[in-house]
Amino acid sequence: MARWLVILAGGRGERFWPLSRMMHPKQFLTLMGEHSMIRSTRDRVRPLIDPEHTFVVTGADYVNKVKANLPDVPPSHILGEPLGRNTAPSIAWAAARIQQLDPLATMLVLPSDHMIQQEHAFRQLVAKAMQTCENQGGFYTFGIVPTHAETGYGYIEPGGLPSPEGVRTVRRFIEKPPLEVAEAMMLAGQHLWNSGMFVFGVNELMESVARYLPDLFRGLVALMAEPEQLDVIFPELPQVSIDHGIMERAERVFVLPAEIGWDDVGTFAALARHLPRNDEQNAAKGHAIFVESQNVTAISEGPVVSFIGVQDLLVVATRDAVLILSPERSQDVRKVVQALKEAQHDHLL
Amino acid sequence: MARWLVILAGGRGERFWPLSRMMHPKQFLTLMGEHSMIRSTRDRVRPLIDPEHTFVVTGADYVNKVKANLPDVPPSHILGEPLGRNTAPSIAWAAARIQQLDPLATMLVLPSDHMIQQEHAFRQLVAKAMQTCENQGGFYTFGIVPTHAETGYGYIEPGGLPSPEGVRTVRRFIEKPPLEVAEAMMLAGQHLWNSGMFVFGVNELMESVARYLPDLFRGLVALMAEPEQLDVIFPELPQVSIDHGIMERAERVFVLPAEIGWDDVGTFAALARHLPRNDEQNAAKGHAIFVESQNVTAISEGPVVSFIGVQDLLVVATRDAVLILSPERSQDVRKVVQALKEAQHDHLL
Numbered sequence: 001m002a003r004w005l006v007i008l009a010g011g012r013g014e015r016f017w018p019l020s021r022m023m024h025p026k027q028f029l030t031l032m033g034e035h036s037m038i039r040s041t042r043d044r045v046r047p048l049i050d051p052e053h054t055f056v057v058t059g060a061d062y063v064n065k066v067k068a069n070l071p072d073v074p075p076s077h078i079l080g081e082p083l084g085r086n087t088a089p090s091i092a093w094a095a096a097r098i099q100q101l102d103p104l105a106t107m108l109v110l111p112s113d114h115m116i117q118q119e120h121a122f123r124q125l126v127a128k129a130m131q132t133c134e135n136q137g138g139f140y141t142f143g144i145v146p147t148h149a150e151t152g153y154g155y156i157e158p159g160g161l162p163s164p165e166g167v168r169t170v171r172r173f174i175e176k177p178p179l180e181v182a183e184a185m186m187l188a189g190q191h192l193w194n195s196g197m198f199v200f201g202v203n204e205l206m207e208s209v210a211r212y213l214p215d216l217f218r219g220l221v222a223l224m225a226e227p228e229q230l231d232v233i234f235p236e237l238p239q240v241s242i243d244h245g246i247m248e249r250a251e252r253v254f255v256l257p258a259e260i261g262w263d264d265v266g267t268f269a270a271l272a273r274h275l276p277r278n279d280e281q282n283a284a285k286g287h288a289i290f291v292e293s294q295n296v297t298a299i300s301e302g303p304v305v306s307f308i309g310v311q312d313l314l315v316v317a318t319r320d321a322v323l324i325l326s327p328e329r330s331q332d333v334r335k336v337v338q339a340l341k342e343a344q345h346d347h348l349l
Numbered sequence: 350m351a352r353w354l355v356i357l358a359g360g361r362g363e364r365f366w367p368l369s370r371m372m373h374p375k376q377f378l379t380l381m382g383e384h385s386m387i388r389s390t391r392d393r394v395r396p397l398i399d400p401e402h403t404f405v406v407t408g409a410d411y412v413n414k415v416k417a418n419l420p421d422v423p424p425s426h427i428l429g430e431p432l433g434r435n436t437a438p439s440i441a442w443a444a445a446r447i448q449q450l451d452p453l454a455t456m457l458v459l460p461s462d463h464m465i466q467q468e469h470a471f472r473q474l475v476a477k478a479m480q481t482c483e484n485q486g487g488f489y490t491f492g493i494v495p496t497h498a499e500t501g502y503g504y505i506e507p508g509g510l511p512s513p514e515g516v517r518t519v520r521r522f523i524e525k526p527p528l529e530v531a532e533a534m535m536l537a538g539q540h541l542w543n544s545g546m547f548v549f550g551v552n553e554l555m556e557s558v559a560r561y562l563p564d565l566f567r568g569l570v571a572l573m574a575e576p577e578q579l580d581v582i583f584p585e586l587p588q589v590s591i592d593h594g595i596m597e598r599a600e601r602v603f604v605l606p607a608e609i610g611w612d613d614v615g616t617f618a619a620l621a622r623h624l625p626r627n628d629e630q631n632a633a634k635g636h637a638i639f640v641e642s643q644n645v646t647a648i649s650e651g652p653v654v655s656f657i658g659v660q661d662l663l664v665v666a667t668r669d670a671v672l673i674l675s676p677e678r679s680q681d682v683r684k685v686v687q688a689l690k691e692a693q694h695d696h697l698l
Contacts, residue, residue, distance in 0.1 A: 018655075287694075291684045303652075304697055305671045306367075306685040309678035310662065318652070319668045325657035335640045336655040345636075348653055 003130055004105045004202070005049045006094040009038055009058040009066060009112035010084050014337045015267055015330070018321035019301060022349050027058075027112040028065050031271055038112040039069045044119050045108065048126060055079060055097060056112070057090040082231045087196075088245040089216060089237040092209045096220045099202045106130050107205065109198040109242075115274065117261025125256050128165055129199040138252035139208075140199040141170065143192025144262045149182035152266060154194040154243065156255050170253040173243055192257055194243065195264075205246070212249045213238060267330035268314055272297040282307075286317075297327065321348055352479055353454045353551070354398045355443040358387055358407040358415060358461035359433050363686045364616055364679070367670035368650060371698050376461040377414050380620055387461040388418045393468050397475060398457065404428060404446060405461070406439040431580045436545075437594040438565060438586040441558045445569045448551045455479050456554065458547040458591075464623070466610025474605055477514055478548040487601035488557075489548040490519065492541025493611045498531035501615060503543040503592065505604050519602040522592055541606055543592065544613075554595070561598045562587060616679035617663055621646040631656075635666075646676065670697055 013026030020026045027038040035043065042054060051072035058066050060080035067075055079093055091109055098105050108126060116122045129140040143156045159171030173194065177185065185191040210217040219237045223230065238245075247253055265271050275283035275297065282290045286300030293307040300317040307313070314330060316323040323336065340348050362375030369375045376387040384392065391403060400421035407415050409429035416424055428442055440458055447454050457475060465471045478489040492505045508520030522543060526534065534540040559566040568586045572579065587594075596602055614620050624632035624646065631639045635649030642656040649666040656662070663679060665672040672685065689697050 289685050289688050291681065291688070292678075300671075303667070303669050303671050304689070304694065306673065306688075308672070308674035308681050308685065310673055310675050313659065313662075313673065315671070315673060317666075317671045320652050322649075322652050322654045322664070322666045322671050323657070324655065324659055324662065324664060324673065326659050329641075329658035332640065332657050336638055336657065339638050339640070339655075340653070345653065 002053055002102055002105055003049050004098050004102065004107050005042070005045055005054045006091060006098075006107055006109045007038065007041055007054065007056045007112045008087060008090055008109065008196075009056050009062065010081060010090060011111075011113055012059075012084075013113070015333050017333055017337050018318045018323055018348070019299070019316060023061065024065070025062070026265075028062075028069060031265055032115050032274060036069050037114075037265075038066065041110055041112050041114070042070055042073070044116060045110070045123065045126060048123055048130070049108065052077075055094040057081060057094050058112075059084065082234050085234065085237050085239045087242040088209075088213060088240045089219075089234070091198075091242050092205070092213075092216055092220055093223070095202045095205045095209075096224055099206055100224070103203060105202040106133050107198075107200055107202050109200075111196045111264070113265070114195070114197075115261075115263045115265050117263075118259070122258070122260040122262075125258055125260065126199070128167070129256055132163075132165060132167055132254075133199050133201060137201055137204055138254055139204070139247060139250050140167070141247065141253065141255045142195045142197045142258045142260075143255040144195050145257055145259045146186055146191065146193055149179065149186040150193065151176060151179050151182050153264075155182075155185060155191045156194050157191050158255050158257070167254050167256055170247075170255050173248050192255060193262075195258065195262055198242065198247075208246050208250050213240065213245050216240070216245070268297075268299065268316060268325070268333070269327050269330040271299065272314055272327060295327075351402055351451055351454055352398050353447050353451065353456050354391070354394055354403045355440060355447075355456055355458045356387065356390055356403065356405045356461045357436060357439055357458065357545075358405050358411065359430060359439060360460075360462055361408075362462070363683050366682055366686050367667045367672055367697070368648070368665060372410065373414070374411070375614075377411075377418060380614055381464050381623060385418050386463070386614075387415065390459055390461050390463070391419055391422070393465060394457065394459070394472065394475060397472055397479070401426075404443040406430060406443050407461075408433065431583050434583065434586045434588045436591040437558075437562060437589045438568075438583070440547075440591050441554070441562075441565055441569055442572070444551045444554050444558075445573055448555055449573070452552060454551040455482050456547075456549055456551050458549075460545050460613070462614070463544070463546075464610075464612045464614050466612075467608070471607070471609040471611075474607055474609065475548070477516070478605055481512075481514060481516055481603075482548050482550060486550055486553055487603055488553070488596060488599050489516070490596065490602065490604045491544045491546045491607045491609075492604040493544050494606055494608045495535055495540065495542055498528065498535040499542065500525060500528050500531050502613075504531075504534055504540045505543050506540050507604050507606070516603050516605055519596075519604050522597050541604060542611075544607065544611055547591065547596075557595050557599050562589065562594045565589070565594070617646075617648065617665060617674070617682070618676045618679040620648065621663055621676060644676075 013020035054073045055077045057079045063080040155174040157171045158168040160169045277283045281295040284298045287304040288298035289306040291308045298305040303317045314327045362369035403422045404426045406428045412429040504523040506520045507517040509518045626632045630644040633647045636653040637647035638655040640657045647654040652666045663676045
């Protein structure tokens with residue numbers, strides 16, 4: 001009855017172009033701190049979970065990159081999906097593999113590309129969730145206490161009263177809301193952001209998969225029997241998220257409110273918010289020179305980036321591509337990626 | 350009694366960093382058209398002057414670059430200055446060498462890094478100046494008919510009435526003026542920009558050097574006698590421009606008004622003015638992608654430069670340095686070069 005970690009690392013990260021590329025998506029970037037996002041994700045829970053008790057689910061193209069980033073993880077625990085089918089198949093595949101090794105396992109599921117500043121508080125919360133799960137079963141989510149009316153995340157509405165440990169039941173999951181709804185929830189002060197991090201027992205998860213997603217369950221049974229048929233079986237699995245497929249339907253779903261300095265760092269603007277600024281509100285990751293400029297962020301993988309007499313810009317520079325945008329437009333990076341695709345500049349993608 | 354061309358190619362071109370570098374200044378850049386500025390300068394007068402009748406005065410560090418750019422020019426005609434002593438020593442050194450080969454030569458002196466759009470009109474004007482010089486001697490300048498109140502150029506005030514060929518005497522040279530003076534001259538409509546291009550007989554020039562700049566003359570006599578003493582003699586030559594040292598003092602100085610699409614392309618903003626623009630006033634030299642952006646200029650030596658939701662920018666990109674500036678600040682590029690020098694990032698200079 002051990003603890004296992006499952007890291008979800010399937011993202012393609014187009015919002016971080018040109019830092020991220022098709023063959024080098026966000027989870028492999030060193031956006032914060034000294035290590036790649038995926039390595040930081042693994043290191044963050046190292047005191048709680050043995051590195052050998054880690055599974056990573058990623059795109060088939062990224063298996064070697066995961067190996068290079070996480071050399072402590074047994075290569076057979078790195079699962080390469082022939083294509084993305086959303087989170088339920090990814091998590092259930094890892095769960096099926098863990099179940100073979102350790103039928104009484106408790107699983108921690110983490111996205112590979114989130115930032116958590118308060119790592120000690122985070123570990124305490126994870127330990128509490130795993131302990132509670134081991135004692136009484138159930139599905140556990142981590143609900144981030146919101147700092148603003150964000151429309152880019154799903155929300156969790158807690159119900160009932162907190163347990164002595166601060167664990168609450170989940171009344172319902174709420175999809176990414178329109179701004180008015182987000183503002184109303186922020187005002188009410190009850191709702192939490194759905195961080196996409198989970199804890200559950202591997203058997204309870206597989207039972208729920210069998211009950212709520214029987215097609216997925218059958219597919220996984222086939223895959224466990226004939227792993228060499230991955231490229232045939234996997235694309236036929238139902239494309240569904242763990243939230244929709246399991247969490248919204250399961251009976252004993254709990255949430256732990258979390259104040260842990262969490263950010264999914266979904267855009268360059270989010271990354272820019274975490275960089276230290278000088279007196280003129282300029283910030284740099286990499287080598288930059290600011291001459292009479294204000295509120296400028298430079299993120300460089302190599303080139304020195306110099307500014308003269310400009311304001312309110314976000315610049316990302318690599319040796320073969322430079323992106324210059326208004327900070328509030330960082331959701332639109334995909335438009336450039338799309339233009340490059342249409343112009344068939346595949347070497348830049 | 351042949352015609353000779355002297356190209357002045359000593360500039361270090363810091364205003365074009367990061368395209369220009371200490372070892373690759375502006376005259377070797379392909380800013381307009383298909384060839385380097387220096388090659389275009391030479392090609393422009395090819396119908397008038399035999400390539401073998403060309404001297405180039407440049408920095409000692411740039412001799413090999415000049416050879417590569419101008420393979421038709423005899424290597425012995427490429428004069429490498431151990432350091433810059435302004436234009437009078439450069440021109441007089443070339444004149445002394447030409448005088449040895451062809452005492453009756455007429456010299457055309459051209460900066461190596463100017464743009465001239467109307468090449469046919471330019472050649473007609475040069476031919477007229479050289480013809481007139483051969484017939485009656487004197488010093489000839491080319492006075493650009495101003496298009497705006499520019500404070501970055503010296504001016505020429507013509508005197509007397511034009512000759513039948515349109516040649517005028519020079520009443521006086523005017524240093525780079527303050528804006529009010531430039532505006533007044535523009536309004537009066539008589540003054541011309543001093544383009545730094547000249548025609549004169551080699552003997553008449555050397556006589557004037559002997560009369561007005563006797564130290565320079567003595568230095569050149571010593572240099573002609575002992576060319577191997579270049580590194581000792583050259584740094585001792587007086588540092589003076591041909592305008593101050595000779596033109597402002599000589600007796601028979603003429604100007605040919607020139608409407609030839611001339612631009613010294615002194616800044617990135619000047620270069621940007623000559624690029625074609627799209628409907629949103631964006632322009633690119635190199636690969637650029639514009640998403641909902643206006644009045645943006647991209648100049649790239651390689652990286653694709655992408656813009657999202659920005660306005661009024663000038664961007665210059667190379668593989669190891671990116672410069673982002675407000676278009677009206679392109680005179681300040683040196684501030685970045687200075688900052689890099691102070692930080693001892695010599696590999697970027």
